[in-house]
Amino acid sequence: MNLKDLLIFEIVAKTGSISGAAEQLNYVQSNVTSRIKKLEEDLKTTLFHRHKRGVSLTPEGKKAIVYAQKISALAKEMKMMTANSDMPSGKLDIASVETVIKLPLILSKYNHLYTDVDLTLSTGVTADLKDDVLNYQLDGAFVTKSKTTYHPDLLEVDVFQEKLVLISDPLSKSLEDLTEKPILGFSDGCGYRAKLNEWLTDQQITPTKVMELGTLETTLGSVISGLGIAYVPYSAIKHYEDSGLICCHKLPEEYSAITTIFIYRKADYLTPALEKFIETIKQHRDDAISPFYRMEKRLDHTTE
Numbered sequence: 029m030n031l032k033d034l035l036i037f038e039i040v041a042k043t044g045s046i047s048g049a050a051e052q053l054n055y056v057q058s059n060v061t062s063r064i065k066k067l068e069e070d071l072k073t074t075l076f077h078r079h080k081r082g083v084s085l086t087p088e089g090k091k092a093i094v095y096a097q098k099i100s101a102l103a104k105e106m107k108m109m110t111a112n113s114d115m116p117s118g119k120l121d122i123a124s125v126e127t128v129i130k131l132p133l134i135l136s137k138y139n140h141l142y143t144d145v146d147l148t149l150s151t152g153v154t155a156d157l158k159d160d161v162l163n164y165q166l167d168g169a170f171v172t173k174s175k176t177t178y179h180p181d182l183l184e185v186d187v188f189q190e191k192l193v194l195i196s197d198p199l200s201k202s203l204e205d206l207t208e209k210p211i212l213g214f215s216d217g218c219g220y221r222a223k224l225n226e227w228l229t230d231q232q233i234t235p236t237k238v239m240e241l242g243t244l245e246t247t248l249g250s251v252i253s254g255l256g257i258a259y260v261p262y263s264a265i266k267h268y269e270d271s272g273l274i275c276c277h278k279l280p281e282e283y284s285a286i287t288t289i290f291i292y293r294k295a296d297y298l299t300p301a302l303e304k305f306i307e308t309i310k311q312h313r314d315d316a317i318s319p320f321y322r323m324e325k326r327l328d329h330t331t332e
Contacts, residue, residue: 029070031103034096036063037075041093045082097164105299116300117144123157124149124170125219126244128288129263130188130312131170138308145301155217158182161291167302168292172219177291184289185309192220192284193262194277195269197254203277210237210256212247219286224259227283248274261286 040049040060050057068075075089085093104118124131139147152160157169158177170187171177177184196206213221228235239256241247247258248265252273268274278284290309292302 029067031100033063033067033070034099036060037067037096038093038100040064040076040083041085041089043082044084048082094163101164105295105297114300115144116142116304118299118301119146119148120299120301120305121148121150121165121167122169122305123152123160123166125154125157125172125288126151126214127220127261127264128170128187129190129261134308134312137312138305141308142301142304145304153214153217154219158291161293164293167299168290168305170288170290173287173289174219174222176222177219177289181294182291183294184291185306185313187288187290187309187313189285189287191262192223192259192279192286193265194224194257194259194279195248195251195265195274196257196277197252198272198275199254200257200275206257206277207233208236210239211235212239212241212250212256212258214242214247215240220259220261223283223286227279230283 036049036053036055039052040046043049043052046060046064047057049055050060053060064075071088071092073088073092074086075092076083077086135147135149138145150166152169154171154174154177157166157171158179160166161169162179162181173184173186194203194206196209200206200209211224213224237256239250241250244260244264247260248268250256251258252268262276265274265276269276290306292298292306298306
């Protein structure tokens with residue numbers, strides 16, 4: 029067993045295909061097959077079910093992939109341990125919920141200062157991103173803080189606070205009108221959706237229909253066209269309101285106040301790349317908080 033075999037194992041599991049993994053690794057397919065077989069022999073277990081659509085992890089494979097990801101992460105940390113802490117290098121895998129308004133500024137500043145770091149960014153919903161950080165698939169993630177984001181193996185950094193608002197097309201003026209419309213949003217596990225569900229439950233409102241649209245851009249376009257309503261951060265839609273394309277509706281504080289946090293695993297050692305990323309977040313945190321207070325005054329003029 030060696031690190032290269034574990035990397036191949038991870039990529040085959042991720043792609044669900046021997047041929048797909050071979051293409052990604054720039055290997056011949058037979059090489060990938062033989063390395064997987066060798067790993068299965070070393071572990072004395074079958075890691076994949078083979079079928080016409082590709083491969084899928086066996087129960088033993090699902091257990092083994094967790095260890096493979098941990099070993100790969102530790103190996104990456106070990107390589108970076110001796111790196112120059114002021115000028116880090118290596119790979120940094122970050123993810124975020126879609127509506128972190130200050131994220132471009134944070135990424136731009138970080139990329140400008142630390143050009144040797146290979147920074148990658150993906151998106152998802154809070155619940156999935158938390159699991160990916162815990163399972164060593166991500167170095168860290170921006171998520172919406174809630175009781176479910178706490179985990180004893182995670183640390184968090186507050187990024188900024190703001191408000192969620194219920195948005196509709198300009199023709200819908202009352203909350204009564206809104207409750208008859210379909211709810212548009214992200215998939216289950218989204219922190220915004222959880223907040224809205226709390227309000228609906230407490231108000232004893234049963235949505236007529238819930239539609240998962242996947243991206244903020246699609247959701248906003250659908251709201252503007254009158255398809256339904258959505259619950260999103262005010263900072264993400266302010267310019268749409270200014271243009272008269274949507275109408276904002278304020279919900280009570282306990283359902284609308286949110287905090288975006290950056291989560292990462294507890295460790296005896298932080299890689300220089302991650303350490304500098306956290307420093308960059310903290311440098312921008314004070315500036316990121318200000319929209320929360322400015323929008324309070326603006327929301328006083330929106331439809332209740």
